[in-house]
Amino acid sequence: MAVQIETLRGRSGLAAAAGAALILLILVPGYFETYQVQLLTFGLIAALAALGFNLLLGYTGLLSFGHSAYFGVGAYALAFVVQYLGPHSMEFYLLFGIPVVAITSALFGYICVRHTRIFFGILTLAISQVIYSLALKLYWVTGGSDGLRVPRPALLFGALSFSGPSGFQQFITSYYYYVLAIFVVCVLLMWVIVHSPFGKALQGIRDNEVRARFLGMRIRRFRWIAFLVSGTFTGVAGILWVPLEGLATPDVLYWTFSGEIVFTALLGGFRNFTGPIVGGIVFTYLKSYAVATTVYWQLLLGIVLVTLVLVLPTGIVGAISLAGRRLRQRRASP
Amino acid sequence: MAILTVQILNSLLYASVLFLIAAGLSLIFGVMRIVNLAHGSFYGVGAYVAAWLVGTGIAVGVPLGWLFLALPCGAVAVALLGIVIEPLLLRPFYSRAEEYQLLVTFGLLQIIEDLVRLIWGGNPLSADTLMDALPIIHIGGLFYPAYNLVVIAVGVAAAVVLWAAIYHTRFGVMLRATSQDRRMASALGLNVGLIYVVAFGIGCFLAGLGGAIVVPTQAAVLGMGVDALVIAFVVVVIGGLGSLKGALVGALVVSFVRTAGIQFFPELELAVLYLIAAGVLLVRPTGLFGTA
Numbered sequence: 001m002a003v004q005i006e007t008l009r010g011r012s013g014l015a016a017a018a019g020a021a022l023i024l025l026i027l028v029p030g031y032f033e034t035y036q037v038q039l040l041t042f043g044l045i046a047a048l049a050a051l052g053f054n055l056l057l058g059y060t061g062l063l064s065f066g067h068s069a070y071f072g073v074g075a076y077a078l079a080f081v082v083q084y085l086g087p088h089s090m091e092f093y094l095l096f097g098i099p100v101v102a103i104t105s106a107l108f109g110y111i112c113v114r115h116t117r118i119f120f121g122i123l124t125l126a127i128s129q130v131i132y133s134l135a136l137k138l139y140w141v142t143g144g145s146d147g148l149r150v151p152r153p154a155l156l157f158g159a160l161s162f163s164g165p166s167g168f169q170q171f172i173t174s175y176y177y178y179v180l181a182i183f184v185v186c187v188l189l190m191w192v193i194v195h196s197p198f199g200k201a202l203q204g205i206r207d208n209e210v211r212a213r214f215l216g217m218r219i220r221r222f223r224w225i226a227f228l229v230s231g232t233f234t235g236v237a238g239i240l241w242v243p244l245e246g247l248a249t250p251d252v253l254y255w256t257f258s259g260e261i262v263f264t265a266l267l268g269g270f271r272n273f274t275g276p277i278v279g280g281i282v283f284t285y286l287k288s289y290a291v292a293t294t295v296y297w298q299l300l301l302g303i304v305l306v307t308l309v310l311v312l313p314t315g316i317v318g319a320i321s322l323a324g325r326r327l328r329q330r331r332a333s334p
Numbered sequence: 335m336a337i338l339t340v341q342i343l344n345s346l347l348y349a350s351v352l353f354l355i356a357a358g359l360s361l362i363f364g365v366m367r368i369v370n371l372a373h374g375s376f377y378g379v380g381a382y383v384a385a386w387l388v389g390t391g392i393a394v395g396v397p398l399g400w401l402f403l404a405l406p407c408g409a410v411a412v413a414l415l416g417i418v419i420e421p422l423l424l425r426p427f428y429s430r431a432e433e434y435q436l437l438v439t440f441g442l443l444q445i446i447e448d449l450v451r452l453i454w455g456g457n458p459l460s461a462d463t464l465m466d467a468l469p470i471i472h473i474g475g476l477f478y479p480a481y482n483l484v485v486i487a488v489g490v491a492a493a494v495v496l497w498a499a500i501y502h503t504r505f506g507v508m509l510r511a512t513s514q515d516r517r518m519a520s521a522l523g524l525n526v527g528l529i530y531v532v533a534f535g536i537g538c539f540l541a542g543l544g545g546a547i548v549v550p551t552q553a554a555v556l557g558m559g560v561d562a563l564v565i566a567f568v569v570v571v572i573g574g575l576g577s578l579k580g581a582l583v584g585a586l587v588v589s590f591v592r593t594a595g596i597q598f599f600p601e602l603e604l605a606v607l608y609l610i611a612a613g614v615l616l617v618r619p620t621g622l623f624g625t626a
Contacts, residue, residue: 296452302448
């Protein structure tokens with residue numbers, strides 16, 4: 001894999017594109033109905049989950065088939081606070097949930113990074129299913145397969161609360177901006193991480209583990225920290241997801257949900273920074289479209305996935321950038 | 335004492351079904367180095383085909399004894415499905431990264447699960463006529479269906495036949511040679527493509543057989559394959575991916591732990607299984623008997 005060489009011009013172009021995208025995203029609630037805004041919020045959350053996941057797959061070269069665990073732990077951490085502690089503020093949920101997710105990913109990551117390749121995948125899957133079966137079986141704590149209900153929280157330290165009949169619409173709009181703000185912060189943070197020396201080291205380990213070890217890198221520790229960061233990002237997505245869904249159920253802990261996260265990253269293209277973001281949003285729309293059109297939506301998604309893997313392994317963003325490069329080459333040599 | 339005997343028989347029943355699924359999964363991994371996430375769905379398809387054949391047979395008026403033929407037919411149907419899928423869908427992926435192999439089989443899983451729903455609908459399909467056709471035996475005052483003993487016998491027979499086929503036939507030698515060094519086997523004139531198709535077919539046959547023989551004791555329901563896959567993973571992880579002996583021992587361990595778990599710690603039985611799997615992976619990543 002060639003290391004991506006970014007020219008100064010490329011980077012400023014990217015910043016301009018990101019700025020334009022952000023302005024468009026800010027304008028959305030003014031022009032679209034509530035349902036679309038809600039869907040886009042789900043899309044941003046899926047994008048955040050995939051962004052975290054991709055630090056492992058795209059940058060560290062480790063395929064986790066158990067990222068549902070961190071998403072689900074985030075979701076359940078929030079649901080537990082609602083159920084057993086009481087405070088009704090989103091900021092408190094985040095403050096409580098992020099450390100819980102970080103500790104969980106640190107613990108599981110410490111175990112999982114002892115292996116790579118296929119064994120890493122199976123180990124992450126097995127451990128995520130421990131959490132799943134606990135959430136399913138300890139029903140007096142977790143509500144079993146019924147899950148735990150989560151009411152609409154107050155935002156910005158109680159400055160915005162949403163009760164009453166008109167609360168839903170207000171909540172969706174406000175929550176959209178809330179999620180968007182956290183999303184932007186997370187994307188910037190992830191950008192800094194993957195372009196830092198640490199991020200470069202991860203890519204070095206991905207591309208040539210033996211050589212990285214010769215350079216004196218402590219490979220397992222690098223992978224562990226990458227796992228921790230990756231799980232935490234996905235966990236934040238889980239925390240943000242529950243208030244919108246209104247319910248934390250074991251479904252988000254099941255291993256097929258991990259498969260969806262992998263699907264998302266691949267759909268956008270896991271070799272690009274923006275791939276998982278595009279993938280998350282496209283996947284959310286694709287799934288809601290498929291669910292709305294046919295009861296056999298899983299069949300549709302499966303066909304899309306198989307076709308994608310066969311025809312378009314670099315994903316949407318990979319294909320677009322490839323097409324762009326071809327176009328530029330053709331222009332350069334007429 | 336009678337309760338203990340019944341529990342042991344129940345464990346053996348579960349173990350033989352698990353062995354059939356896990357042996358197929360392990361065989362496919364051992365030969366082709368592919369972790370087939372759709373393997374559980376093949377088990378589900380076997381169950382559905384067998385139950386559907388039994389139901390149709392009853393409707394048409396096939397004599398009771400002949401209905402038992404539905405079970406091998408279910409397994410053969412799945413084997414045929416596998417023989418079609420391997421060259422069409424999986425072959426392009428052997429030379430590519432593992433991520434893609436996992437993803438294509440995950441896509442296959444989604445497709446098969448929904449095709450099953452499309453063909454047979456959302457209602458469970460039952461084939462308990464077969465179970466009722468066999469007598470009920472008495473074990474120290476407790477009643478036990480004789481059909482369960484048939485399932486155990488099928489599991490044992492499958493283990494013996496598989497062992498004999500892999501270690502004592504010419505085809506078994508070819509299979510093991512391909513598993514160890516694909517290119518060398520190819521260079522020595524073996525038709526690797528054919529061996530892959532046959533191995534994948536056998537693996538699918540085993541999964542289909544597991545589904546078919548289990549369906550008289552419980553109905554075929556949607557999602558049974560997805561659940562079975564994770565348990566089969568636990569089995570092969572404990573025993574070692576790619577090892578036949580490992581699949582057998584893993585199936586016994588998992589089924590006995592699960593039976594005991596349901597008896598003594600029902601809330602934790604699944605979690606304990608996954609924890610055992612994670613523990614084995616940590617200490618011996620290749621499993622108890624794996625060499626890969």
